[in-house]
Amino acid sequence: MAPSTPLPTARRRRLGTELRRLRERADMSATEAGAQLGATQSRISNIEAGRYGVSADRVRTLARIYDCSDQSLVEALAGMTGERKRGWWEEYRELLPASLLDLAEVEHHATAIRVSQVINIPGLLQTADYARAIFREAVPELVPHEVEHRISHRIKRQAVLYHENPPTYTAIIHEAALRMQFGGKAATKSQLSHLIAMSERENVTVVIIPFDGTAFPSAGHGIDCFHGPIPQLDTILLDTAHNGTFIDAAAQLDRCRLVLNRMEGVALKPALSRDLIHDIAESI
Structure with missing residues (x-):
């Protein structure tokens, strides 16, 4: 995962929001999700808040943990990762x-x-x-x-x-x-x-x-x-x-x-x- 940032981008925040929605639909706590991912509860919370980046592979892993079968959504979320270059607006x-x-x-x-x-x-x-x-x-x-x-x-x-x-x-x-x-x-x-x-x-x-x-x-x-x-x-x-x-x-x-x-x-x-x-x- 990428290092934390104090100023999450709008795109990273939206990715985190969608991952949180998947977790909540699965009726799973952040602690439970972290245990299955091999991460801490705080890591899951920081990903969902957009403070931590997450790789496409980890997005797919979280989707499997959350039993999400909507592959178009999963791949769209995976496509929102990996943005390392700062936009001109910064x-x-x-x-x-x-x-x-x-x-x-x-x-x-x-x-x-x-x-x-x-x-x-x-x-x-x-x-x-x-x-x-x-x-x-x-x-x-x-x-x-x-x-x-x-x-x-x-x-x-x-x-x-x-x-x-x-x-x-x-x-x-x-x-x-x-x-x-x-x-x-x-x-x-x-x-x-x-x-x-x-x-x-x-x-x-x-x-x-x-x-x-x-x-x-x-x-x-x-x-x-x-x-x-x-x-x-x-x-x-x-x-x-x-x-x-x-x-x-x-x-x-x-x-x-x-x-x-x-x-x-x-x-x-x-x-x-x-x-x-x-x-x-x-x-x-």
Whole structure:
């Protein structure tokens, strides 16, 4: 096993959470699991908390101990091990909230991403000027260097959409977000032009919910869904004005997927969405 670390990554924490769930389904204590693995109770607890790394072979051994017959889950969990190289987001460890580093890591490993926003353009589709205007409205107010750190972090996150094998990305955006002029008219027009250009990428889909569309659920906050190698390993980020909250419990995942499905269902098709974005940009 790898040595302990005081700052477990989001991926390692999620692996630990899934191993704990397997143990609890097997109705086995950490002490009992450790005895069968040839480890101590504290070792099992530290693995489940993400403080200790674990090899793919040990994940498979734990799955056998827990009598898990779902081989797709076992192999997906085994695939979450062995990440030794520090991600680019670690350079921001002392500069930004840990939740933003977790976000970059989850995005980096996602096989597909689906997001919804009502007031803002989604972060992965924002221009630097638009992002700067958003961050300048933060409460409490951010000092200038904090604003610039957040902008550079956001722009680096966007590289995930340009990888050789990028995740598919679907953005469900309300018309209200298109009309909010963060940064003024020039910044807004530039942002909308960028949004149109991004919507034309093969791996990016942008759909708009118009003002005259039907009602939809959960309009108060954004939802980001990061797909794992199997649905059980999906992660949801609920984006609120106060903080982002990651959730991965099965019932919550199902509820948020349903919300996204219903929002996407009332949105315009991609071509009509692109036309609406263009019309709004021309009217500014």
